[in-house]
Amino acid sequence: MLFLIIFISLILSLDAQAFIPERPAILIHGIGVRGGLTWEGIPFLRYLNLQSKSMTDFLVESSGYTLGENLLSYDYDTLDPIEHIASEFATFLDEFLKSSNSESVDLICFSMGGLIARTYLNGTKDPPVKNLITIGTPHRGSYWVEIAEQIKPQSSSWFFTTLETVLSNAELPDSSLGQETYRFLDRVYRFSEYPSLGQMEPEGEFIKNLENYYIPPEINVTCIAGLVLPAFDSALVPESLVEKISERFGAGDLIVPLESALWKNADQTFIVKGPADTTWHSSLTYNPEVQALVKYILSRDYMFSKLESFQKRSK
Numbered sequence: 001m002l003f004l005i006i007f008i009s010l011i012l013s014l015d016a017q018a019f020i021p022e023r024p025a026i027l028i029h030g031i032g033v034r035g036g037l038t039w040e041g042i043p044f045l046r047y048l049n050l051q052s053k054s055m056t057d058f059l060v061e062s063s064g065y066t067l068g069e070n071l072l073s074y075d076y077d078t079l080d081p082i083e084h085i086a087s088e089f090a091t092f093l094d095e096f097l098k099s100s101n102s103e104s105v106d107l108i109c110f111s112m113g114g115l116i117a118r119t120y121l122n123g124t125k126d127p128p129v130k131n132l133i134t135i136g137t138p139h140r141g142s143y144w145v146e147i148a149e150q151i152k153p154q155s156s157s158w159f160f161t162t163l164e165t166v167l168s169n170a171e172l173p174d175s176s177l178g179q180e181t182y183r184f185l186d187r188v189y190r191f192s193e194y195p196s197l198g199q200m201e202p203e204g205e206f207i208k209n210l211e212n213y214y215i216p217p218e219i220n221v222t223c224i225a226g227l228v229l230p231a232f233d234s235a236l237v238p239e240s241l242v243e244k245i246s247e248r249f250g251a252g253d254l255i256v257p258l259e260s261a262l263w264k265n266a267d268q269t270f271i272v273k274g275p276a277d278t279t280w281h282s283s284l285t286y287n288p289e290v291q292a293l294v295k296y297i298l299s300r301d302y303m304f305s306k307l308e309s310f311q312k313r314s315k
Helices: 002-012 035-040 043-047 055-063 082-100 112-122 144-151 158-170 179-190 205-210 239-249 281-286 288-314
Strands: 025-028 071-074 105-110 129-135 220-228 268-274
Touching: 025 055, 025 082, 025 112, 035 055, 035 071, 055 071, 055 288, 071 082, 082 105, 082 112, 105 112, 112 129, 112 205, 129 288, 220 281, 220 288, 268 288, 281 288
Parallel strands: 025 071, 025 105, 105 129, 129 220, 220 268
Antiparallel strands: none
């Protein structure tokens, strides 16, 4: 509350400047989707004005970022193990820092992206990260993993054994299967394994080991969680379904419960409440309150520096 009062005072001051990003921000998406869907939205829906403002649009318009320069979305193969993704991210970040002449970055992570970031930070000496922001990240796993494991296609099924044969033959010199077709079929085949999905099992080895992962104390960690409230007029989820899921698995964003999204060792935590239309898991990055919280965390250092100069002028 104090910071909000200070923020408003500075905005109303005559010489208050707009927020200027102090360092680049890297966006890391979650499982099953590409970064564009998480952070930028679906172009067709945006054109028809059927989708709320995306996180990238918000940060570009309100916070002075430039997409592709000091605001980047890191894409990865969600079928890979989290440790492998974190290792590839480390290489990506090193190359970016060298090419941009930057000393550090802020990480904004959605869902499994937060687990990738924590894995990277645990395995990196003196990581060049100032802020780690996780949005709907299952720090203690998600109950939906068990359900997804049961309904996903199994590698022993007829479909996957046939696909395995096709892919094996495609590696022969005289194969007529195109490269793009091979890549697509390979992803479909690997979906039966999906190791990163299994790693988010609440009682699994990865989540248990995650408790001991180290994050340097100089990195400011923020967790943002969604809390879906039963709403009789929700266009997406009936009120009775929200109540049943909350009673069975715990209140949260219908995918990640609060007790998992709010990591106990975070420096600060926030809960965003609302109907399923704006607060369920996949809509969190489009939620205006979530976006405002992200900007608040990213702008704290800048605003505190402005406060110091503001106080000096007042003396």
